[in-house]
Amino acid sequence: MSVAFVPERLRGKAEVNQETLQQLLEENDQLIRCIMEYQNKGRAADCVQYQHILHRNLIYLATIADATPPSTQKTAE
Template sequence: MIQWVLEENDQLICCIVEYQNKGQANECTQYQHVLHRNFIYLATITDNSDLIPSLLKST
């Protein structure tokens, strides 16, 4: 799951950069929201460090 979120973040960042380079910053808002949600998710599981060993086994 963690690897999937990291890969999704990579794709989201690429899309955001592409829209910004085209001068269409307003178009990337939805991607920024998903990226923010993913960051919050990753921060939450990091805060719950007792969960990390079991999460890493599932990736």
């Protein structure tokens, strides 16, 4: 089951930390590899479920990024 999947009763209570984000990125890497493998074998229809999970993970990451305040560090000019 995807790291990004959070049951309704736990939504808003899950802690987002660096370890969770790293697991999610690794999961996305595996999903992309699996999708590519199915597509290379001509089995595009079989990879739809993995595309849905990847999409959900990416939306979850985007939501976290949008909710995270910008860094206060100044960039080197």
